[in-house]
Every structure is written in structure tokens, then in C-alpha cells.
Amino acid sequence: MRIAFATGNANKLSELQQILNGVLEVDAISLDSTLELGCIRDIAVAKSKEAFKIIGRPVLTDDTSLTFSAFGGELPGWLLFFIVRALY
Incomplete structure (x- = not known):
């Protein structure tokens, strides 16, 4: 059985493949997703819906x-991606 995994991150893909240990095959789908603002749950839901709309399968x-x-439980939140990218 195959599953689709929306990521452009090779490390995340490798980690998922190790976890699944060949039980499922993974099709990596790289999406140019639009930046969603909000809490991490809202961002994750929006990304999942966008990916499903594009590829038409789970x-x-x-x-x-x-x-x-100390930052109200919200920072840096989704901004972490940009902070890490700037540091490396």
C-alpha cells in the first residue's frame, strides 16, 4: 500500500520511511504551499486540505x-522555520 506525504524536507521523509519500515511505501509530494497564519493546528489543517485538493487522495x-x-505560549510558533533557516 502507498501513502502520500506532503513534504519538501528529505529528513522528514527519511524519518517516516524508517518508522514505517517497509509496511507502507511513501510517495513524497513537494507542494508550494501558501503561508498560513494562525496557530499550529490551523496551519496543519490548511496544509492538509490544500495537499488533498491538489493530489486528490489522502x-x-x-x-x-x-x-x-515566556512569550505567551505563541512565539516563535510557525516563525520557527524562518528563524532556523536564517541561522543556517
Whole structure:
């Protein structure tokens, strides 16, 4: 059985393949997704809906967020991607 995984991140793809250990085959789908603003849940839901609309079949997505209670539990949130990219 095959599943679609919407990611442009080779490390995330490799990690999922290791977890699945050959039980399922993974089709990596790289999407130019529009930037959604909001909480991580809203962003993840929007990304999943967009991916499904484009490929027309069930798809896994993965979003990561880091927040600090000192910043109201919301920062840097989805901005983490840009912070990490700027550091490397």
C-alpha cells in the first residue's frame, strides 16, 4: 500500500520511511504551499486540505512548531522555520 506525504524536507521523509519500515511505501509530494497564519493546528489543517485538493487522495502532512510560555505560549510558533533557516 502507498501513502502520500506532503513534504519538501528529505529528513522528514527519511524519518517516516524508517518508522514505517517497509509496511507502507511513501510517495513524497513537494507542494508550494501558501503561508498560513494562525496557530499550529490551523496551519496543519490548511496544509492538509490544500495537499488533498491538489493530489486528490489522502495525504500525510507534518508541521512543527516551537513555543515558549515566556512569550505567551505563541512565539516563535510557525516563525520557527524562518528563524532556523536564517541561522543556517
